[in-house]
Amino acid sequence: MASKSSPAITLYRGWNTPNQYVWSPFVTKIEFRLRTSRTSYTCGVGGPRSGPRGKIPYLELKYPGSAPELLSDSTLILKTLCERDIVKDVNAGLEGGETGQDLAVRALLEDKLYFLQGRERWVQNYYTMRDHALWSIPYPMRVLIGLLAYRANVNRLYGQGAGRFSDAETRALIEDVWSGVSRLLEDSRRKAGDGECFWVLGGQEPTEADATVFGFVVSNLVCDAAPDTRRLLKGDFEICVEYAKRVHRAWFPDYEMWS
Numbered sequence: 001m002a003s004k005s006s007p008a009i010t011l012y013r014g015w016n017t018p019n020q021y022v023w024s025p026f027v028t029k030i031e032f033r034l035r036t037s038r039t040s041y042t043c044g045v046g047g048p049r050s051g052p053r054g055k056i057p058y059l060e061l062k063y064p065g066s067a068p069e070l071l072s073d074s075t076l077i078l079k080t081l082c083e084r085d086i087v088k089d090v091n092a093g094l095e096g097g098e099t100g101q102d103l104a105v106r107a108l109l110e111d112k113l114y115f116l117q118g119r120e121r122w123v124q125n126y127y128t129m130r131d132h133a134l135w136s137i138p139y140p141m142r143v144l145i146g147l148l149a150y151r152a153n154v155n156r157l158y159g160q161g162a163g164r165f166s167d168a169e170t171r172a173l174i175e176d177v178w179s180g181v182s183r184l185l186e187d188s189r190r191k192a193g194d195g196e197c198f199w200v201l202g203g204q205e206p207t208e209a210d211a212t213v214f215g216f217v218v219s220n221l222v223c224d225a226a227p228d229t230r231r232l233l234k235g236d237f238e239i240c241v242e243y244a245k246r247v248h249r250a251w252f253p254d255y256e257m258w259s
């Protein structure tokens with residue numbers, strides 16, 4: 001359904017924490033794209049169970065005079081928003097191998113790192129994760145649902161493969177990912193002016209990969225169930241924190257910054 005009028009947009013983020021980043025990298029990925037396209041939106045609380053695919057983020061589009069439309073999956077949401085000119089198609093101008101590089105960075109974080117870091121959150125820091133993720137479910141029900149979520153996550157990680165590594169192996173693989181991302185960012189910071197944003201592919205404007213990288217860096221900086229990754233980013237991959245800081249100052253000045 002295409003429309004020339006602008007729809008009202010509500011982004012469902014899973015938590016009732018206005019002006020704060022949430023722990024989901026995929027939510028912040030969408031917020032990054034909306035903000036850097038100067039597209040206004042409001043935040044809704046709705047959690048995974050209310051979303052069309054049982055996940056956050058999901059997004060409601062409401063065109064004047066039409067029924068609300070729900071979109072889900074961050075990549076598919078952005079594809080639809082681009083097709084309808086609601087956000088800029090930032091990858092339209094990529095040349096040669098850049099499209100593949102952009103896709104590779106996104107896949108590395110969304111389809112590999114996400115599972116490796118899932119172990120840190122759902123296994124190593126289970127109680128912190130449970131109480132935050134299941135905040136809307138009162139005790140004692142939260143204990144039961146938490147155990148089901150734990151079991152589901154352990155099975156999912158085992159099936160995907162990330163759950164078959166030792167803690168040390170997982171950590172080394174996580175470090176490899178952040179090291180690769182840092183190399184890209186270091187190259188591009190050299191070209192940026194003092195305090196200016198710099199972008200994953202080194203261009204003048206952000207691309208889709210930036211939404212993902214920003215989402216994942218911030219998610220780890222604000223997530224109390226990811227203390228090792230937070231230490232790793234702050235200690236060994238300072239460039240990632242600097243990258244996020246500059247984006248935060250430019251595009252998220254109304255949000256609380258991580259400590």
Ligand SMILES: N[C@@H](CCC(=O)N[C@@H](CS)C(=O)NCC(=O)O)C(=O)O
Nearest residue numbers: 024025026048055056057073074075
């Ligand atoms: N491919 C999805 C992934 C979204 C996702 O995994 N969201 C997580 C939070 S980070 C979620 O809702 N998990 C709840 C669940 O799996 O039950 C996207 O890009 O939107």
